[in-house]
Each structure stands twice: as C-alpha cells, then as structure tokens.
Amino acid sequence: MKYTVIPSIIITLLVLTGCKKTVERPLYPVNPKPLVQEAYIKLPLGSVRPGGWLEDQLEIQASGLTGHLDEFWEDLVHSGWKGKGGESWERGPYYLDGLIPLAYTLNNNRLKLKVDEWMDIILNSSRPDGWFGPETTTDRWPLAVASKVLMEYYEATGNQKALDVITGYFRYLHDNEPDWPDKEWRGVRAMEHAVVGYWLYKRLKEPWILETIESIQKNSFDWTEYYCTFPWDSTAVTEGLIPHNWQAEGLTAHVVNNAMAIKYPGLWYQQSNDDRYREAVFTGLENYIKHHDQAAGRFSGDEHLSGKSPAQGTEMCAVVEYMYSLEKLFSILGDILLADRLEYLAYNALPGTMTADGWTHQYDQQSNQVLVSVAERNWSTNRDESNIYGLMPNYPCCLANMHQGWPKFVEHMWMATHDNGLMAGVYGPSSVKALVGKGTVVKITEETDYPFEGNIMFKIETVKKVKFPVYLRIPFWSEESTIEYKGEKIIAKAGEIVKLSGKWENGDSISLNLPFNIRTERRYNNSISILRGPLYYSLRIGKEYSNAEMSYKKYDYLGAMDWQITASTDWNYGLLFDEENPGESIIVEKHPVTEYPFADKGDVLWSGENEQHITWDKDAPVVIRVQGVKIPGWGLENNSAANPPPGPVISDGEAEEIELVPYGCAKLRITEFPVIKR
Numbered sequence: 001m002k003y004t005v006i007p008s009i010i011i012t013l014l015v016l017t018g019c020k021k022t023v024e025r026p027l028y029p030v031n032p033k034p035l036v037q038e039a040y041i042k043l044p045l046g047s048v049r050p051g052g053w054l055e056d057q058l059e060i061q062a063s064g065l066t067g068h069l070d071e072f073w074e075d076l077v078h079s080g081w082k083g084k085g086g087e088s089w090e091r092g093p094y095y096l097d098g099l100i101p102l103a104y105t106l107n108n109n110r111l112k113l114k115v116d117e118w119m120d121i122i123l124n125s126s127r128p129d130g131w132f133g134p135e136t137t138t139d140r141w142p143l144a145v146a147s148k149v150l151m152e153y154y155e156a157t158g159n160q161k162a163l164d165v166i167t168g169y170f171r172y173l174h175d176n177e178p179d180w181p182d183k184e185w186r187g188v189r190a191m192e193h194a195v196v197g198y199w200l201y202k203r204l205k206e207p208w209i210l211e212t213i214e215s216i217q218k219n220s221f222d223w224t225e226y227y228c229t230f231p232w233d234s235t236a237v238t239e240g241l242i243p244h245n246w247q248a249e250g251l252t253a254h255v256v257n258n259a260m261a262i263k264y265p266g267l268w269y270q271q272s273n274d275d276r277y278r279e280a281v282f283t284g285l286e287n288y289i290k291h292h293d294q295a296a297g298r299f300s301g302d303e304h305l306s307g308k309s310p311a312q313g314t315e316m317c318a319v320v321e322y323m324y325s326l327e328k329l330f331s332i333l334g335d336i337l338l339a340d341r342l343e344y345l346a347y348n349a350l351p352g353t354m355t356a357d358g359w360t361h362q363y364d365q366q367s368n369q370v371l372v373s374v375a376e377r378n379w380s381t382n383r384d385e386s387n388i389y390g391l392m393p394n395y396p397c398c399l400a401n402m403h404q405g406w407p408k409f410v411e412h413m414w415m416a417t418h419d420n421g422l423m424a425g426v427y428g429p430s431s432v433k434a435l436v437g438k439g440t441v442v443k444i445t446e447e448t449d450y451p452f453e454g455n456i457m458f459k460i461e462t463v464k465k466v467k468f469p470v471y472l473r474i475p476f477w478s479e480e481s482t483i484e485y486k487g488e489k490i491i492a493k494a495g496e497i498v499k500l501s502g503k504w505e506n507g508d509s510i511s512l513n514l515p516f517n518i519r520t521e522r523r524y525n526n527s528i529s530i531l532r533g534p535l536y537y538s539l540r541i542g543k544e545y546s547n548a549e550m551s552y553k554k555y556d557y558l559g560a561m562d563w564q565i566t567a568s569t570d571w572n573y574g575l576l577f578d579e580e581n582p583g584e585s586i587i588v589e590k591h592p593v594t595e596y597p598f599a600d601k602g603d604v605l606w607s608g609e610n611e612q613h614i615t616w617d618k619d620a621p622v623v624i625r626v627q628g629v630k631i632p633g634w635g636l637e638n639n640s641a642a643n644p645p646p647g648p649v650i651s652d653g654e655a656e657e658i659e660l661v662p663y664g665c666a667k668l669r670i671t672e673f674p675v676i677k678r
C-alpha cells in the first residue's frame, strides 16, 4: 500500500439541506481568537463509552493490572504524589494519566475511589508561587504529565480546584525564567505543556497563557526544524550515526521523545497560524514512514530510532505516546491519514505488545518476533530482557505509562464539529452522548466487531426530532464503502469525510460498510505484509510459555508474571500466492470475539475468575489460511528472526497451508514474509 500524505480534508456534502448558512453557537469550548480553529472539538471525558469487545478490553484493564498496580508496586504504593516518601518523579502522574480516563470512561466506582486517594493530595499541593506536587520534586517534566492528569480530572468532575492548580502552575511558568535545557527530559518534552495550555486558554481566554506557550516554544528544542531536516534517517542507521546516548543529541533520536514531539508543530500551528508548522507534522510522518517504518503502525526505536529491519523493536511508551499525539493532531488538523494511523497503532501495536489478559507487557515489540527471551539482540540501547512479556522488563516507564493507551483512544473516538454535529473519527464498538443542534442531548450507539469486521451500525437515540450532521471517516484503504440511511444508499470514496445531514428521530440508524479486501504492503528486503481492514496479519506460531529470570524483584500478586515464549512450530515460511489478486488465494475464517479479544489458542492467561493462569483454547477472532513454503536456511540471527531473505525467493519446496492471525493476537509472529516464486 502506498501512503499519500495530503494535508487536506475532502468534505463531500452528500445531502444538501437547502437551509440558510447560520453561525452556530458552540456547544463545547472552541479555540478563542487569535488561535486557528481546530478541525474537530474534543468531547469532555466520559462522553464516549466503550461497547462490545472494546468494553471487555477496558474491563480487563480495570479488573487487572491498572486496577491493582497501586496495591503492590512500591513506586506507586509509596509515591510522593500520594504524600508518601517514595518515588516522586514521573511514575505517579503516568499511572494517573491512564487510571483517570479508565475510571471515568467505564464509570467505575472502585477506580474512582483510587483516583480520589491521589487527587486529594495533589489538589492540596499547590504553593503560593503556583508550583505543585511532592515537596522534593523540582523538575518540571513530571508536572507536565500531572497537568494533563488534572485536565482530565477536571473534565470528568468539574472540580474547580483542579483548574486552579493548573492555572497556578501556568502562572509559575509565566513568571519564572524559561528552564528547558536540551539535555533534559523537561527540555525536549517542554511543549507537552502546550496540550494543557491551549485547553486552559479555551476556558480562561487570558493572553498571558499564550505568552507562556510562546515562551516555551521559543526557548525549547526546535522539533519543527528537526522534522524538516531529519538528521536520523536510513543512512544514519546504516552508517551507525544515530547518537546512542542520553545527552542532548541522543534525546532527539529517542523513540518516545519522537512519538511525543510529532504533535508539537501541530500544537504551535494553532497559535502561529503559519503553514510551515502544519506541514512539519506531515513531513515528520513521511520521514518516520520512509526511514523507520514497521508493521503495526509504529516506527522503530529500541530505544533510539533504529531503522526498518523487522528484527528491531519499538518501546511500548512510544506506542501509547504516538497514539496520544495522533489523537491531538487529528483533532487539530483533521486529516484522515492521522486517524488511519491511529487505528493501526491501537488495533495492532498496542495489543501486540501486551498479553491478552493485560497483565504483562514488553518493553520492545518486533514485527518478526519468533523468540521472547532474555538474550542479546540487535537493540540500539536496550537491555537483554526487553522483549519479555513481563511486569517491568528493561525499565519501569512503560509499566507506569501504558495505562493511557486504551482509555484515551476511546475518549477520542468521537468528536464534536463546528456545525454542532458529531464526527466518528476512529471506529469500534462504542457510544457517544453529546449535545448537538441547538443543545439537544443525543446518544449514538456504534454496534460492530470492527476492526475484525467492516460492518458498522449506528443507532440514534433522542427525546425529540433534532437536526444535526453526522460525519463519517472513510479510511484511505477502503474502496467503495457503502452508507445506508433513511432509505438512501451512498457509495463513498477512500480518504473522504462524508457528511450526513438530516433531521434525526429516535430509532434512526446509519449502516456503514467498509469492505475488508485483502491488501499487501511491500516491506523490508522486498518482503510483504498482509492486511485486512486496519489489521495486520501474522503467522500463527506454536508457543511454549515458561518463567523468565528477570533482573528485578518478582511479585506474587494476581496475574503479575514474566513470560519467556519459545516457538514449538516452524516459522521460516515464505508466502506463495497471487500478489495481483491476494484475495483469490486466501481463505478468511471468522470466529466469535471472546472476552479476551486479542487472545489466540495456546496463550497462557490470568483468569481473574479462576484466580489462576489458564491455557486459552479458543481461536483469534479472524484466522486467514494461505499457502506457505519453508525457506531452508532462514533462521535466527542474534536471537531474532534473521532479516527475511531478499525476495522473490525461487523455490520448488512443498506448499503447505499456513494460518495467520491478527498481529495483536500473535505473541510470536512473522509479519514480514518473503514472497515465493516457482
């Protein structure tokens, strides 16, 4: 598949209402002048709720790791952010940045009580000069995260104190000297503050807030220039020029910093009104795709940017931060490309780097991942235990930061529009309750097994007839999508946004069908990956689970584990199929989505119900059958699958039927396959 990076939205007016153009009174806070208006308006936390399998996925988190981590991990149990004497840097705020959206998205009282335990302390930690947080904390970086926490908390609860603490902190930043050194996390990540800054300006409309953001933009590392010149390209990888250090230069090649920073030019675009910043976002995305692209929507970094070989890894923090960046960028810029990529990450890279029970995660995931073990690999800077599915392999940042992935994704699935309608930006089972039209509350329920299936049904609930537009995104990969509503049938083009205008009444529905044709992507060494809808498909490999010996303390607490996984079946297959018509040589088999949506046969999972680990015996929601041929000599190299032999591979080897499952369900996998030619 080819990516076309076009920073423009094509809006098709499919139904002309014939009414006079009126300026609608905004129902949600919008960007005040002089800011450039955002494409879409984020709804307050709690407006969007998960349904179907996605609700199960968030419940796994609530009843599992997120809902229990603060009970046994010392860094949270004794956190300085909770008024104790322990860890007082980023871990408490990171955890809350996931716990709060999870608690309020699920409306889960047990989790809300946990939130209160932290917030009671944080809300009372504000000092006269505006600084807040643990007494010993002098670094601005954890306060950047904590500000996002307070923003989410305010949206969910309306607690005025949260707004006051944020306002005080921004006053502090305004009144004190810039302190954003390039060689420190707080410096390279300084513009993370702008997320909260613009949110605050929407509410207070006070010019000093924009002065504060301008000062941060002008006194911190210039990511816009970085994306335009992009020093860490493929040549830098092959020539060994990527700075593998933790100094100023190394921090610009750091995968998580890159995943966060891609939104910074987009944030500043709102205030600068200069297209250079908008364009830098798309130039940056192109550079990631060209030089570091990996299957599953991610770019590599283990933990410095590390090129396109499918043996290289991506740190989990980079997955959740890239998702959050795309959520913000889609809201500001509205380009479909951003939402397409967000779905790739959420539905492939995120579940692929956790076990289906949510209890364990990897530091680094790989596209061709055939051995999960403590062993040396070709990582740029990470340690030997980085691809273990464990509690805190390599370093505990991901353990603290991973919780935001699913709940923030749900939070951003639907957005408000400037003509007082609603936009379905990314798809999945969910419901949205929001104000539309002249202020009527409606609920739209989205029923679907997406991303496993392409049929989506939207059902509208309203107490009275109400006129408002519904916008639907048509992904770039979806040709000939059909929409049926009010007796009409519309064929939509790939990469457009469809506007459905009309007067809606209770019980109205919209049916959207996105055809899930099999597609291929050309990848490393002329290999290919197979896609269907937003999902990548990987070879299903037999798995043997065993206990990994880790460098850190073990916890005997519910599902906390450290898994080593070895392959019990061969994985060295090339694909034998008709590249021109990939759908012809492939059989798609569908299975029910289970209570562990991303589990596959042979996975070992923590069952909360049985209070023990069980071996899962049900199929992944989709299994694809295709012909494969073994490639003798393709084996391990430095404990990863060697790079796929350059294709096409000429072979008269025996053809066998092989099975592919979604990347997110495959804890061992081949995703970049050599192509076999007879």
Ligand SMILES: [Zn+2]
Pocket (backbone or CB within 6 Å): 315, 316, 317, 318, 396, 397, 398, 399, 401
């Ligand atoms: Zn991390």
